[in-house]
Amino acid sequence: MTTFCAEHRISRKTFYAIRARARTDGAAAALQPRSRRPKNSPTKITDETRQQALRVRAALESSGLDHGPISVHDQMRVMGLVQVPSIASLARIFRETGVARLEPRKKPRSAWRRFVYPAPNACWQLDATEYVLTGGRKCVIFQLIDDHSRYAVASHVAWGETSEAAITVFDKAVAAHGVPQRLLSDNGVALNPSRRGFLGQLVKHLAQLGVEAITGKPYKPTTQGKNERFHQTLFRYLDKQPLAGTLAELQTQVDAFDHIYNTERPHQGLPGRITPQTAWHATAKAEAPRPKHDPCFAALDQDADLYRHLLARRRRLQGRRRARVRAGLHHHRR
Numbered sequence: 500m501t502t503f504c505a506e507h508r509i510s511r512k513t514f515y516a517i518r519a520r521a522r523t524d525g526a527a528a529a530l531q532p533r534s535r536r537p538k539n540s541p542t543k544i545t546d547e548t549r550q551q552a553l554r555v556r557a558a559l560e561s562s563g564l565d566h567g568p569i570s571v572h573d574q575m576r577v578m579g580l581v582q583v584p585s586i587a588s589l590a591r592i593f594r595e596t597g598v599a600r601l602e603p604r605k606k607p608r609s610a611w612r613r614f615v616y617p618a619p620n621a622c623w624q625l626d627a628t629e630y631v632l633t634g635g636r637k638c639v640i641f642q643l644i645d646d647h648s649r650y651a652v653a654s655h656v657a658w659g660e661t662s663e664a665a666i667t668v669f670d671k672a673v674a675a676h677g678v679p680q681r682l683l684s685d686n687g688v689a690l691n692p693s694r695r696g697f698l699g700q701l702v703k704h705l706a707q708l709g710v711e712a713i714t715g716k717p718y719k720p721t722t723q724g725k726n727e728r729f730h731q732t733l734f735r736y737l738d739k740q741p742l743a744g745t746l747a748e749l750q751t752q753v754d755a756f757d758h759i760y761n762t763e764r765p766h767q768g769l770p771g772r773i774t775p776q777t778a779w780h781a782t783a784k785a786e787a788p789r790p791k792h793d794p795c796f797a798a799l800d801q802d803a804d805l806y807r808h809l810l811a812r813r814r815r816l817q818g819r820r821r822a823r824v825r826a827g828l829h830h831h832r833r
Contacts, residue, residue, distance in 0.1 A: 548582045549592055551575070556598065563739030564764060565732065568593065573765045573772060615647055621785040622646040622713075623679045625669065625690060626726035627660045630737070633744040640753060641668040642729055645676075646683070648778035649725065649766050651757040652676050656750045660689045662700035669701070673708075678787040681711035685723060690714075709788035725768075732760065 504514050521529035555574050559566035568589035575583045584592065593599035616622040627641045641655040641664060653672035657664035669682070682705055684690040691714045692699045702712045715722025736756045743749035761779075765772040773781075 544584050544588060544592070545582070548580075548584060549596075551580060552584060552589055552592055553596060553598065556593065561739060563736035564759070565735070565767075567599075569767055569772070570765070616785075617647065618782050618785040619645050619647050619650065619779050620677055620679045620787070622681045622683055623652060623672070624723060624726045625665065625682055625684045626723055626730070627665070627687075627689075628730045628733075630656075630749065632746075632749065633742050638746060638749065639664070640733070640749070641665060642726060642733065643668050643672050644725060644729055645679075645775075645779065646725065647782065648775050649729075649768060650775040650779040651729070651761055654750075654753045654757055656746045656753060658746070660687065662689045665689055665701045666704050669704070677784060678708050679710060680785050680788050681713055683713050683715070683723065686714050686717055707790060709790040711788070728768075 500511065500514070504511050517529050552571055552575065555578070556566045556571045559570060559574060564570065568586045571589050572583060572586050590599070622645075623643055624646055625641065625643045627639045630638055630640050632638055639657050639660045641653075641657065641660075642651065643653045644651050652675065653668050655664060655668035655671065657667075673679075684701075686692065686694050688695070688699065689701070690699065691702055691712050693702060693712070694714065694717065705712045733753070733756055736759075737752060740752050743752060761776045762774055764774065766775055766778070769775070769778050
């Protein structure tokens with residue numbers, strides 16, 4: 500037996516298996532290869548589960564919420580369905596049925612570089628986006644979110660992007676959630692025109708509370724990427740709602756969206772895809788800042804040219820300090 504198996508390069512186990520098949524199925528059948536497909540597959544996705552996934556996706560889409568494979572997977576788990584396909588299986592189902600398209604040009608998630616502040620209220624991000632009411636009338640939606648938790652701390656609808664409207668949405672958030680350590684915005688005149696050589700009303704208002712006003716680089720909207728993505732989610736929701744005719748109606752729709760966004764919608768940018776409200780309460784808030792004297796603000800009241808000189812000098816010193824850090828020569832003064 501051993502010699503026969505060695506000559507034909509098969510194991511003894513294989514030999515006995517072939518002999519058993521020959522006794523039951525015949526000699527000819529014993530030499531035909533069998534399919535390795537399992538007789539049953541408990542994890543096979545049934546047609547009913549496929550239809551459930553498509554219905555959940557359609558419901559999310561009609562509500563103006565995210566309806567990709569990750570969102571559908573989370574929603575099916577929340578609904579307590581018996582069989583919930585994996586995210587990859589849902590993506591394959593959507594492609595096969597033609598309800599989703601493959602976008603190979605999108606950058607993979609592994610290539611993303613994230614930066615998140617360590618605690619709530621360490622940094623807020625403020626941005627405004629344009630919206631159209633009935634009759635073609637244009638207005639602006641201010642959205643203010645927490646960088647750490649993505650929590651929507653406040654929203655405000657106004658007729659235009661003004662400093663007064665920006666201060667209104669900021670004060671609304673402060674009254675509900677406390678004072679943040681810093682506020683990130685773009686370089687717009689209504690938000691933070693410091694790079695243009697003068698201070699705006701919002702920056703002065705922040706200074707009185709000790710809040711540091713910071714901006715992204717000009718023409719680099721990726722710095723405010725969290726806000727830009729937040730705008731997309733809001734517009735997808737508003738597109739499925741009746742077109743608002745007044746600012747009050749639009750504000751009601753935006754407030755309803757903020758509630759869903761904060762408390763019901765799992766956020767794919769947060770660890771574990773938790774809701775922003777859960778992330779907000781999971782970490783202690785950053786300590787509120789203390790107002791401090793800034794010579795630039797004092798100079799502004801006396802001489803605008805002196806203010807611009809001090810501001811330029813500060814930027815030069817900051818640039819030198821960053822250069823030392825990059826060169827490894829930075830040291831702390833005692």
